[in-house]
Amino acid sequence: xxxxxxxxxxxxxxxxxxxxxxxxxxxxxxxxxxxxxxxxxxxxxxxxxxxxxxxxxxxxxxxxxxxxxxxxxxxxxxxxxxxxxxxxxxxxxxxxxxxxxxxxxxxxxxxxxxxxxxxxxxxxxxxxxxxxxxxxxxxxxxxxxxxxxxxxxxxxxxxxxxxxxxxxxxxxxxxxxxxxxxxxxxxxxxxxxxxxxxxxxxxxxxxxxxxxxxxxxxxxxxxxxxxxxxxxxxxxxxxxxxxxxxxxxxxxxxxxxxxxxxxxxxxxxxxxxxxxxxx
Numbered sequence: 275x276x277x278x279x280x281x282x283x284x285x286x287x288x289x290x291x292x293x294x295x296x297x298x299x300x301x302x303x304x305x306x307x308x309x310x311x312x313x314x315x316x317x318x319x320x321x322x323x324x325x326x327x328x329x330x331x332x333x334x335x336x337x338x339x340x341x342x343x344x345x346x347x348x349x350x351x352x353x354x355x356x357x358x359x360x361x362x363x364x365x366x367x368x369x370x371x372x373x374x375x376x377x378x379x380x381x382x383x384x385x386x387x388x389x390x391x392x393x394x395x396x397x398x399x400x401x402x403x404x405x406x407x408x409x410x411x412x413x414x415x416x417x418x419x420x421x422x423x424x425x426x427x428x429x430x431x432x433x434x435x436x437x438x439x440x441x442x443x444x445x446x447x448x449x450x451x452x453x454x455x456x457x458x459x460x461x462x463x464x465x466x467x468x469x470x471x472x473x474x475x476x477x478x479x480x481x482x483x484x485x486x487x488x489x490x491x492x493x494x495x496x497x498x499x500x501x502x503x504x505x506x507x508x509x510x511x512x513x514x515x516x517x518x519x520x521x522x523x524x525x526x527x528x529x530x531x532x533x534x535x536x537x538x539x540x541x542x543x544x545x546x547x548x549x550x551x552x553x
Contacts (some may be wrong), residue, residue: 280292284422285464289364290363293361294315296357299351299478301351304348304349305348312342313340314363315360316361318402321333326349330458336392337390337392360405368475372477374431377430388492397429400421403421404421410525416462419464424480446481460521499522500531507544516528
């Protein structure tokens with residue numbers, strides 16, 4: 275039997291992301307299994323064959339593999355070395371918003387017609403960024419969820435919203451989201467929390483906010499935090515405490531984000547604004 279190693283990288287009300295590695299010990303077809311929820315699986319190392327009914331599909335790093343809810347399948351490893359995949363789960367309601375209709379079977383539940391779909395190199399890079407960022411603990415929930423939804427959206431292909439609001443409506447929705455974030459910039463918001471406050475789905479929120487603001491929610495929140503840093507740096511002696519108070523995970527995280535946006539470190543900025551002789 276194959277030995278699996280599963281690392282939970284992210285679990286929120288909106289998405290789940292796991293890093294799944296298999297040793298590939300089972301060269302021949304395994305006993306049947308069944309997925310309890312629909313997963314989009316992004317292989318990044320090795321290869322395996324997935325057997326669904328009479329259909330056999332090779333899973334490797336140039337495609338996304340669809341594991342449909344309640345669909346029986348078996349796995350075999352004709353080549354040695356095992357495999358590793360990034361597995362993404364999203365609720366049916368949100369997945370239905372993201373998936374083009376021609377990729378889904380008719381019916382109440384979200385079931386993909388085809389077992390796999392090819393990936394562009396840019397999508398593979400996004401999947402790698404997400405996996406490494408989550409594994410290092412470098413992504414806050416809001417950013418990680420946004421990147422995950424973006425990964426799914428790009429893997430499936432763009433879909434125009436059937437309920438796209440007018441320009442004024444998109445702006446008002448984005449403004450409501452901005453007020454939510456501004457109410458507590460240091461909070462580690464999840465997409466579901468912000469979406470609940472605004473009154474729309476997480477998928478729709480990310481689409482409309484990016485259209486209205488030209489930037490994703492997490493980047494807007496980062497700008498709010500760094501604006502607060504600009505306000506407080508002159509009187510601040512403990513940069514680590516300031517970083518944590520503003521919602522950054524560490525002094526280095528704060529410094530890297532500040533330098534990327536402003537072209538200098540917080541210490542450099544403080545030197546610029548403090549009068550000479552100020553302790």
